[in-house]
Amino acid sequence: MAVDPAFSGQEFKREILSKIKELRNAFTGGIGVDGGIDKVTVKEVKSTGANVVAAGTVIFGSADIRKAMDKLKCKEERAC
Numbered sequence: 001m002a003v004d005p006a007f008s009g010q011e012f013k014r015e016i017l018s019k020i021k022e023l024r025n026a027f028t029g030g031i032g033v034d035g036g037i038d039k040v041t042v043k044e045v046k047s048t049g050a051n052v053v054a055a056g057t058v059i060f061g062s063a064d065i066r067k068a069m070d071k072l073k074c075k076e077e078r079a080c
Contacts, residue, residue: 008056012036017048024049042072 012035023031032052033045042053055072062068 008060010036012038012041017044020045020048020050037072039072 016033020031020033030052031050032054033050034054037045037053037055038058042055045053058072059065059068
């Protein structure tokens with residue numbers, strides 16, 4: 001968890017990035033991150049070794065869910 005467990009919409013805890021990197025250095029399987037994921041943090045967690053993200057507020061808080069998902073995926077993959 002990249003936030004304190006409770007409610008959605010919390011700010012991403014940057015100190016989790018070093019933990020993701022440390023885990024990636026020791027583990028080759030899937031690493032998922034949940035909490036505080038947005039167009040900025042998705043790039044950060046992916047670049048440090050996570051390969052699965054769970055995003056709630058950035059998607060469900062949007063007026064256009066499909067567009068929000070597409071934007072997040074675009075930022076994640078840097079292919080847009």
